[in-house]
Amino acid sequence: MTCLPLLFPEFSRIWASASSYLSQRLALHQDVYIPGLGTFAVVRQQVVSKKNLVSVVRPVFRLAKAIVQDHGLRYSHTDIPGHRHVEQLPCAQIASDNAVSESTVRHYIERTIRQFQVCLENKQNVTLVWRDVAMVIIQGKDVHTKFHMGFLQRLNGTAKVLEALLEVD
Template structure:
C-alpha cells in the first residue's frame, strides 16, 4: 500500500485495520447471505459470485441436483493481467445483485460512502498486486479465499459454506471425490486482504 500513494487509497488511509476488516467482513457476509438466497453478487473490480444447479452422479450412481458455488473473475481483470482461470457462464435467468452498500453501512455503523470507498480500494489494492505479478489472496469471511499464484486464479470455498448450500452433504462429497472445487480452511484472521 505504501507505493500506491495517499491519493490512491484515501478511504483506507483514514480507517484503522480493525475498521477495514469489519467492513470487508460485513461485505463478505452480505455476499454469502445473497448467495444463500440463490442470487448472484457482483463485487466491483473483482468478479461475480453465483450459485448454479448441477447434476452430479451420486455414490449410488443416481443423478442428484446440487447447488454449486461459482466465482467468475471480471473478464477485464483477467485480460489486463493475463490470468488463467476456469470461466463458467452466468445462466441467463440469474439475478445479479449489486452490493448493497447501504445495508453494509448500517451493519458496520460507517457512512455508505466510507463502505463503498473501502470495498473499491481493497479491490484496487488487489488489482495492484496482480499488476506487479505478486501472489495474492483475498479472503471472504465464511465464504472462501480467492487465490492468485503466478497467472493462475482459483476460488477456494470453505467447507462450511458448501455445507450451508447443500445440507445433504452430497455436494461436498462429490467435490471431494472429483476435486472439482478447491476447499480452504478458514484463516486465523477474520477477513481481509492477505498478501
C-alpha cells in the first residue's frame, strides 16, 4: 500500500463529513462502528432527578477491546445491548460527499486512528475530536468520552431533559 500524503484541507473536510455522519446516525438512534477504534451508540435510560423520573437517550462510546487491553486502559462504560444493528462508518458516502476516492477516505481515517494508537503506545495523553459530537479523551490510563452539549440537546430534543440530568442527586 502506498502512503499518500495527508493534505490538511482535504483531511479536514473528510473528518468533518465523518463527524456529520456520526451525528446524523446517532440522532436516529443508530449505532456506528469505526474499525480499529470502537462503537458509538445510543442507549435509553431512566434517570431519577430531584423532581421526577425522566427517560433519556444517552450517547455512549465503547472503545475497542483490543485498544483497552493493549494499553491497560480503564474506563467506566455503559454496556451496549447485544443484537443491535451497527453500521460501519460509510467511507463510500463520505468519499462521494467530498469528491474524493473511497480509498482516500479509508486512508485518512486509518492514518488518524493509527496516529491515535501511536500516541497511546508512547504513553501520551490524546484527544480524538468528532466535531460537534464528542471527544474521546485519554489521560494516562483513564478514558473519558465527553459529548457536546448541543449534540445532547439535539439527541434528547429538549433542554428540560438535560436540566433533569443536572439535578440528579
